[in-house]
Amino acid sequence: MTVADAPGTTGPPLDTRRVDAREKVTGRARYAVDRVPENVAYGAWATARIGKGRVVRVDTAAAEAVPGVRLVITRFGPDELHDVGFLMAGGHAVQSLQPLRDDRIAYRGQPVALVVADSLVAATEAAQLITAEYEEEPFTVKIGAEGAETVLQEQAIPLPFLADVKVGDAEAAFAASPVQITGTYEHPAQHAMPMEPNASVVHWEGDRLIVDDTTQNANAVRFGLATQLGIDPADVEVRSPYVGGGFGQKNAMHLHLGPIAVAARRLGRPVKMVLPRPQVFHLGAFRPNTVHQVRLGANEKGELLAAIHEVDQQTSRHDLFPSEITTVSSRLYATPAFRGEQRLVRTDVQTPGFMRSPHESPSMFAFESAMDELAYATGRDPVELRLAHDTPTDPVTGLPFSGRHLAECLRRGAARFGWDARDPEPGSMTAEDGSAVGWGVAAGCYPGGIVPVVAHLSAVADGTLTVGVGGHEFGQGLRSAVALLVARDLGVPVDTVIVRAGDTRVAPQHLTAGSWGTASALPAVQAALGELREALDVPASGDVDVAAAVRATGRPAVAVEATTLAPGQSRDDLAQLDKGVLAIGGPVYPEFVTFSWAAHFVEVRIERTTRRIRVPRVVSVVDCGRVASPVTAASQVRGGVVWGIGQALREESEVDSRFGGFLNTTLEDYPVPVNLDVQQIDVDFIDEPDLRFNPAGVKGVGEICMVGVSAAIANAVHHATGRRMRRLPIRLEHVL
């Protein structure tokens, strides 16, 4: 598609720019971290300096002597902070282990004391003055090290969607295959580092707790705090209208919220807490280390006969962060036999969690690297081999895909990139300056989820429309997509539409993650538009003079509400949302299976002598159904590609086995790409609505755009050098 956009009817072209761009660039947008209520006190953690063990004694005397310190808390009573539970085990928190409830230290960096003071300076200084005596215990921070404990996910978490994938007899088919590809691929631990660190401001209004938080899941904060403090969820109000980046790191309630709520109640004043960057590395989710064994069996022509994908994925000692690595590798290509096995490895770290395309990008790094190896082993072009394994039906369930335009993504991407000019021989292409040139391709898919959403829509006599909807805006463009939908539908200017999101006062706030935010919100808003048209007594389609229609009703305002569910869901699932429980539909629905699809084409250039690896251009073609908001969707894809460059060539969360915790915990030491690392990124969309999936025809874009990028880069490095890169990140020492 072209990115130009026009309303469905007459009138000037719609303004498709990001609707809150002006607020953001002028600093008027108020993030949680910006809020400084009157008389606020500041919280700060002191953290454990051992890898594992027990706290014998915490010395708080020096901290308490710092002028301005109001509270130093080393232990909360069991009745002060109740269990909340890990998000992925039916709870609401980033992990089950709530600090300051007992003497157990599960990992380096776990808090041992909370300081609250009149100023941030005093709180920080006091926290740094806190020391502790410990009884140390042996610990393990790496997969494969002594003390790491491996469990079979299928047995440990008996949920159908986390079970081993078994299609046919893959082991037998592999053993009988004339061509066998076997590779072990390792993806390091990585941390998402949103520019807005985890930050909260809490205050009490009588028995009501008001929370300004930076979260993708205000519901988890609301119900988590209610559970933790033993209060009614109706008395917890959570506001998160702007989030300075989430990426999954803000999917659950963070561990400081309960403690500062208690402190705010004790002090009778608001308490604010912003985690310093090194603490964000130890208190939030991270992408766990994974080790993949991929085996592909094929005939001499390269036709897949079997695929086997086994993975060991790091988790914490106290929680099981489930793996969905094989959910995508089992869906990408037609193969008569597939076996996926996911194992979880307990180590002494905080509980890992979600980080943009959390399972899918590591999965595709391994699987799409193996597919490239198969292409070379059988003398087939990597694009053509992938096209030959296209399938309209889901290989796992046999159901049809609701939409799958992966082949078109590959064809169009190859044309835009100029793939035909590629000499397949590794090391055969050289740039004018002597750099080795490598061209690589990889595909990816991402599950299509939908959650129940409630949308409120009101119109007033001056023509202003206000949408209150479930879903958080963290830069991905949810607000823009909703505003554009309303403006297109009614034929009104975008700036007459106000979208309120991320606030428990306007609608139940589901966990906005997994690329289901827009695909869930738009159908609800579309249904509400239908309700509004009825309430205004206007035709079911066509432009509406909203102001006139409202005036004609004789009322000052007309308000409607609509609720939508995932295909196959019932009102029970909506009730789950009202209880703060996850109710996620998909990717397998009663009559079809839904994924988003992408193909990435990458050029790398590797310097002749000092071997720096550069990425001068990337072409990405995405099938995300209909493109709801062209500007923000293209921005999402560029961001995903940039992150894929970081994932492939830069980022690794380092651990030192002697000390535990993470070592490179600042943005200086954790190398993400800088502007100079990012050159040309060419984005294209298929833009075919997936109307079987939902009436708006939209699927997720924010996650799929990153899936496969790292594999395409690794494949390009192989093409440039002849060396197969089976571990990320790829750095110059690997190609020296």
Place this chain on the structure above:
Amino acid sequence: MRAFSYVAPDTVDATVAALRTAPPGTRILAGGTTLYDLMKLEIETPPAVVDVHRIAELDTIDAGERELVFGAGARMADVADHPVIRTAYPGLAESLWQAASQQLRNMATVGGNLLQRTRCPYFRNGTEFPCNKRDPGSGCAAVGGHDRAHALLGGSDACIATYPGDFAVMLLAFDAVVDVTGPAGERTVPLAGLHVEPGDEPTREHVLAPDELIVRIRVPATPAGRGSTYLKIRDRESYAFALAAAAVGLTVDADGTVGDCRIGLGGVATRPWRATEAEQTLIGGPLTPQTARRAGEAAFAGARSGAENGFRIELGVRTVADALRIAGERATR
């Protein structure tokens, strides 16, 4: 960060007077791009800070016929952008603009830059990590740990922390000196004698007394300036410290013979490193890919690697060879 007292004298004389009466542990503050970081990390906990950032007489650049004179308070960005520096000493300009980011270079001073402290994560990231530089006698976590960025040259069993700067390496290659002043009077220290190797006393990083202030940097004019380059190889294209860097200045005679040759190594040693033996292999002979490679090998002949940093020896050799090629092209242009 701990509370501290703060004074901002207007002149160098007033600074010296303030330093005379300052409590032990007082730190001189210039751009603050390193000191504030270290104070937030509580690695530096000075009771008092003397701020020299706005002293006009220190913020000077004089590109004279006989020498270049940079006031210690000149901003890195201003020196990097100076037209004479850019054309007659491109290596000096490159060593500055490849450091940090534009925002940091706008604040940071060239005097402060000379004394910036190591980025060793075990030094910076917490008291749980043994570090002889931060806590003498506690040991060195980098030895046997993640040493990918640590020093190959000039290390000891007590410390292998890399000197992170770039500018000092190029200055060393150009035989620069620094003029310092303090309550005990003025003196001149050659750059080659400014920094010290850690030995068994890693807390000591340079020869200046705590109450001495660098007032200017002087670089003798040299035709090797035009034939100079600072080649910095790092993990990303900007805002990163060097994995290996080479500071090279050359003159090449009409017959292709190398006349003057200066080679400094950055990011690979515990102090700015001059590769004198490597220089000698080239002087009086031709500059070819083979002789350049041999010079690089000579530069790293004494390198000692640990668990993860061994690749930087070969990378360093190639970086020196590439820098020699670039400098040679400039010298003969």
